[in-house]
Amino acid sequence: MNQRYQHKEIEEKWQKIWDRQKLFKVTEDPTKKKYYLLEMFPYPSGKIHMGHVRNYSIGDVVARYKKMKGFNVLHPMAWDAFGMPAENAAIEHGVHPAKWTYENIDYMRNQLKRMGFSYDWDREFATCDVSYYQWEQLFFLKMYEKGLAYKRRSFVNWCEICKTVLANEQVMSDGTCWRGHADDSGVTQKELDQWFFKITEYAEELLEWCEKLPGWPERVLTMQRNWIGKSIGAEIHFPLENSKEVIKVFTTRQDTVFGATFMSLAPEHPLALSLSKGTAQEQSVREFVERMRRQDKIKRTAETAEKEGIFTGGYCLNPLTQARMPIFVANFVLMEYGTGAVMAVPTHDQRDFEFAKKFGLPLIVVVQTEDLTLDANTMAEAYEGEGFLVNSGQFNGMDSVRAREKIAQYLEEKGLGGSRISYRLRDWGISRQRYWGAPIPIIYCDRCGTVSVPEKDLPVVLPSHVEITGTGQSPLTGLKEFVETRCPQCNGPAQRETDTMDTFVESSWYFDRFACPDYDKGPLEKKRVDYWMPVDQYIGGIEHAILHLLYSRFFTRVLKEMGWVSVSEPFTNLLTQGMVCKEVYECPKDGYLFPDEVTLQGEKLHCQKCDSQISIGRLEKMSKSKKNVVDPEYLIEKYGADTARMFCLFASPPEKDLDWSDQGVEGSARFLNRVWRLIYEQHHHLLNIRPLPFGVVLAGDQKALRQKTHRTIKKVTEDIERFHLNTAISAIMELVNEIYVSALKDSTDERSRKVIREAMEMVVVLLSPFVPHFAEELWEALGFQESIMKTQWPDYDPDAILEDEILIVIQINGRLRDRMTIPVSYGEEEVKVWALKSERIQKLVEGKEIKRVILVPKKLVNIVC
RNA sequence: GCCGAAGUGGUGGAAUUGGUAGACACGCCAUCUUGAGGGGGUGGUGGGUAAUCCCCGUGGGGGUUCAAAUCCCCCCUUCGGCACCA
Structure with missing residues (x-):
């Protein structure tokens, strides 16, 4: 053993040994209990950063701990390798995205290996490899068959800097791109033909299952619930005047339908323009709609934006009152929520109230309460609360909550609508006008239309010879040999789809692929996937609370329905680590x-x-x-x-942010050196010593140190189980401090040696998940031949942690006044008597009447006087 | 506006079936070791105070209780999510 702790030498040595012994390679073993630990895989941007170090260090502690606990631990690593930085590097430096990506992967793999993480590197893959993304193309085809993938022309979020489309989830609430560009000019709207995945079909399931994920942080579930945004209400059909057509609206307040006096349409609503056609308003409506469409959506829909609108010239009828309702186009109505049309009830909706005041539209109060008497002529704001109905025909006097139910029922009976549920969640737009992604396996034929690539023709390989210019069009569009193809149906000339898939598609099933990364007869080998899935513990950043985690939940459900996986939810427990x-x-x-x-x-x-x-x-x-x-x-x-x-x-518990401190790093280094010196000094005298067996009775210093050792085992074990890794380390530090000051260190007594030996061994074993190279080296110095990873995680001796004397706190009126150490065997009365005998207590209670004496066994006595 | 998380020494943070507030560490101080520096060992370190007495003290105010960082009510601050969602 070297006198000094030479980290470089040790780390290289043990990394080589682990590698050579394939210590972290796992196979499916039905006789062992499995544990699947996963950290979010990285994008190969060039180098690892401190966020990775933290994320993967947390995971590695748990992986190593569980392995020592006897679990069959799957702890894999791969690369989220498709994405824009590779393409941007190509634009800026002329290097091919594949070359750039694979070089980064090589560099970062080496960095991760130098960190000593316990990955089964045999399961590594890169998602940009055709052996991975080919299966994604197969998923796409299956989803297309089932109608879960479809194409539609729509307004999409367009990031001018990324030159591509973004999903709703990828636009931040301030209207900027999730990638956070330095010069963020905001995301604009663009109308394009886009491929979508029908995540909305799973809205209810995804929402319901939020209740069935007790291992997830509440705040992540809350964010997902908010994002899905369920509203319970009704659909109501408003017939157009002089027409057979109806305008369908969604409302959560169907109880106020008798108060609906006008209609508001989104500028994108098809009726906006058609209603004004041939009327005097045609020109001004057109101008208004055009202006709204050009406007930044975020600004237009900000709460502070002024209510703007214009009369279309058309009217519809309130189906319950037959009142004639003018139809407006309004800036605050969103085409993508509900039906893009809103029945306006100015008395009971603040937006409608403001709008009605501005345009001089009629107000009818339909909800009253016992306390306030609303008057349409004098009210200064809408009343949005509950009450009883007035001016509402047969529903008069009914409680507004009950009226919602009854009116929905009535609408249903009369064929005018009925109960509906609406979600905020939109379908997931997956088309990207980018090169560095998985090609969407679709062909467009002039004769046959949209045709899927037959399974036997998969994969559609991403061509490698391509010119990347960054014009905003996919580089694939200019690539004749890729685009021009034959129609699989009629064999006529046809063109390939040039959009590629959003990279979140790759990360939506990589955790399944880890079960069988070498499988080449299909995407997933059911038997192996069933052995490993679900992920028992997933660890990653909170920034994916919605994006990746929601997509993965959706994808898992789809793959389950297709029979590739058996689980509904991919991640049983989730830990979101801080920044x-x-x-x-x-x-x-x-x-x-x-x-x-x-x-x-x-x-x-x-x-x-x-x-x-x-x-x-x-x-x-x-x-x-x-x-x-x-x-x-x-x-x-x-x-x-x-x-x-x-x-x-x-430095901090995993889920909290970690504040960097150079001094803190020094402190950690100092601690390891302290442990090193301790073992260096002692190891010669400890070589052939073995710890005492459980249950042995000791006294004095021997008992004290052994007790500390076993308490530390207990504490560290419990702390790792609940992810209190910082306090687990504190506990080991305490044990080390105790060994330092223990008189046993210098004793030659055999029993003392055994107690010291055990304490030292336990320091090293308990440290091993945290600082594995360091622990291996010391383990070897203590005379062990095999890797510390092959050691069982220790149990504590329940007898060793027992006290025969305990410290009892004595309080007077709840304030600490004295302490005493008494045998644990004392009965309640005995403890009270001794507490009252205390000199200081005697002095303090002198002349006072003792009203009560409260005893908390093994903790304190409180004297009330 | 709605929802969620958090607020503890000079600093990072411990302690919540209510029971010694400040474990562990950083920083600082003392002391020993060394020719010196660095490094290391030991001890001390919430504030007030001469004090091992006592008082104050877990964002603020009230309450419940023998006893509150922990439970209840009100308020403040910070962070995050959602938000003209009909």
């Missing part, structure tokens, strides 16, 4: 600065470029643009992978 943050320096003139561009002058920080004074910004997520990143590579070089892992795990 890695560091303070930012921002100069008023020069923007964000690197830490070495800042100098300390007295108490104040100054910019080296312009000498302006700089305030230390708040902690922000590490990002290149904010110049506050720490490169893991540097950490591995200087401190080693184990120290880097140690810091990430110790």
Whole structure:
């Protein structure tokens, strides 16, 4: 054993050994209990970042722990390898996306190996490989057959910087692209033919199952529920005047239908233009609609935006009152929610109220309460609450909640609509006008129309010779040999679809593929997938709370229906780890600065470029643009992978944000050195010593240290189980501190040696999931031949953790006044008596009447007086 | 506006079937070791105070209780999600 802890040497040594022994390779073994631990796989952007280090360190602790616990642990890693950065690199530097991607993968694989994560590397794959995405094309065809994939012309979110379409989930609430460009000009609307996956068909199931995922963080489920956005209401048909056509609306307040005095349509609604045709309004309506369509959707639909609208010239009839209702086009009505048409009840909806006031439209109160008496002539705002119905024909006097039910029933009976449920969730637009993605297996024939590529002709391989220019059109469109093909039905000339699939399609089933990455007769080998799925523990960033996690849940249901998987939900337990943050320096003139561009002058920080004074910004997520990143590579070089892992795990609990601290890293390194020195000093005298068996009776220092050792085993085990990794490490630190001050260290007594030996062994074993190379090396120094990973996770001796004396706190009126140590065997009365005997207590209660004495066994005595 | 999470020393954070607030670590202080520096060992470190007495103290205010960081009510702040969703 080396006197000094040489991290580089040790880490290289053990990584080689693990590799050679294939220590983390797993196969399906029905005799063993499986445990599938998965971390979100990375996009191969070039280098790993601290977020990866943290995410994968957390996962690795659990994977190694479960393995030592005897589980058959699947812990795989792969690459989410399709996507735009590869294509952008091609545009900027002329390097082919495939070359760029595979080189990045090689580099990052090497970095992950240097971190010592316990992956079964034999299961690695890259999603940009045809052996992976070919199966996605098969899924697409099956979904197309079932109507779950379809094409429609629609308004889509278009990011001018990415030059592609975004799904609704990929547009942030401030109207920017989820990729977060430095110069974010916002996402605009564009009308395009697009492929969609019918996720809306699963809205109810996905929502219902939110209740059946107790292993998920509540906030993720809440976000998903919000996103699905279920509303219970009714559809009502309003006949157009002088026409057989009806306008269908969705409302959650069908109880107010008697108060509907006009109609509002979305600018995109087909009737908006047709109703005004040939009327005096035709021109102005057209102008209004055009203007709205051009306007930024986010701005148009912001709550603060002014209500704008225009009369179409058309009328419809309120089906319950036969009142004549003018039809307007209004900026706040959204085509993609409900039916794109809203019955306007100005008395009981604030938006309609404002709109009616602006256009001088009639108000009819239809809901009243006992307390307020609403008057249409004087009311200053809409009343949106519940009450009883008035001016509502046969429904008068009925409670508004009950009226909703009755009116829906009535509508149903009369064929005027009926109960409906509406969701906010839209279908998932998967078309991307990009090269670096999985081609959609569709052919367009002039004669036969849209034809799917026959299964036997799969895969549609992404051509490698292509010119990438970044014009906004898929580079595939200009590629004759790709586009021009024969129709599989009539053999006539035809063209291939040039859109590729959203990269979230790849990440929606990669976790299934890990069960059988080498399988080539189909996408998934049922037997193996059934053995491993579902994922027992999934770990990743909160930023995927909706996107990836919702898509994956949807995809799992689809694959289940197709018979490829047996589970409905892919992830049993989910841990969303916090971000890695560091303070930012921002100069008023020069923007964000690197830490070495800042100098300390007295108490104040100054910019080296312009000498302006700089305030230390708040902690922000590490990002290149904010110049506050720490490169893991540097950490591995200087401190080693184990120290880097140690810091990430110790500095904060997994689900919270981690604040970067250089001093904290030093502290972690110091702790490992401290453990190293301890074992270095002792290991010669411990070599042939074996720990005492369970149940042995000790006394004094021996008993004390053995007790601490076994309590630490208990604590660390429980803490890992509940992901309190920071406190698990604290517990080990405490044990180390105790060994340092223990008199047993210098004793030559055989029993003392055994107790010390056990304490040391346990420090190393308990540390092994956290700092595996370090632990392996010390384990070897303690005389073990085999990898520490082959050791059983230790149990604690229940006898060893028992006390025979305990500390009892004595309170007077709930305030701490004294402490006493008493034998554990004392009965309740005995404890009370002893507490009252205390000198200090005697003094304090002197002359007072003791009203009550409360005893909490093994904890405290509280004297009330 | 609605929903959710959080607020504890100089700092990161412990402790919630109500029962010693501040484990562990960073920083700081003292002391020992070393020729010095670094490193290391030991001890101390919430605030007030000469104090091992006592008082105050878990965002603020009230309450329940023998006892509240923990439970209840009101309020404040921060972060995240949703939001003209009919």
